[in-house]
Amino acid sequence: MTVNFDTLRASLVLYGLNAIYAILLLAVGWYLSGAMQRFVTRVLSGTHRVDPLVTLFVGSLARYGVLAVVGIACCSSSASRPRASSPCWAPHLSPLVWRCRVRFPISLPA
Template sequence: METMSSWGAWASGNGMNILYAIIIILVALWLSGFVKAMIVRMGKSYEALDETLFHFLGSLARYAVLAFAGIAVLGRFGVETTSLVALIGAAGLAIGLALQGTLSNLAAGVMLLMFRPFKVGDFVDVAGTGGKVEGITLFTTDLVTFDNQQIIVPNAEIWGTKITNHSHHPVRGVDMIVNVAYGTDIKKAKASIAKVLEANANVLAEPAPFVEVESLGASSVDILVRPFAQGAHYFDVKYSLPQEVYEQFKKDKIEIPFQQIVVHNA
């Protein structure tokens, strides 16, 4: 009975504080939800930005509002919040030091989602790995290689290093070197290459293909061939043209050099 009476006395003495605490909690719950929804809605209005980032920022804002509300409620009942805030700060610092690697991945993920150097579906070279981007999260980027392997790369290894996005531009140049023997009629060789490029359905007429002598090698004349193709057909062109050029050279009797050993009898 004494306990019940003491609780009753505490409740009657703190009736207004309890009422204020309930109001603060209700307002904080509504406000935190409103702030999160507003941030998420803001992300949806910008198609260039990833929604995942705004969901994360919205959750951070929501928990921040609830944390301030909790401190305010404790303050209403006379709890010294200064030491509590200092304790939370110290705990946050300790957790941050313990999770340095994870937090660096998180920071890099935020930067990747904000600046979007690549998006899902792009073919990229990042952190020494090439593949099609299957997913981007706050901590990792998932790639699928040509041989259908899944590669999960931590975001910290991507941000701050060179990123090559092969899918950024819709039209790409496909570089290859064609070697012909010394003594070959270069005009004839270039005309033979032009036949191949015109016959390939994936090679674009505009921009016009570039076919010129690049260098004079030790045993060959090196011709740079750069046709242009849609990004989706890049690898079709890259891996089909060498065989097509070889077959056309055979038809046109153009010699392709190869290593030889010439022995002279004394």
């Protein structure tokens, strides 16, 4: 199998910004989910009417809820799905990086 380095370079330029954007979004989402868990746990611990087990459960539920929203936000663009007519050398790449195709269209070498 021969690798065309011109196509590889063009693909990296084309999809590199979206990969960085997705990683940054996931990192910020991970931090915010932890902050949400700490906030909910602190608020529910402040009221002495809630059982500590329920407090931990609702805090974890808040954390994973935020992570689910962030994960959906990373993948939910209509442009994030690969097209069948894609000339890319690896059309099965992660859907997180396909959004750049619409924003920065370039022609790939034949």
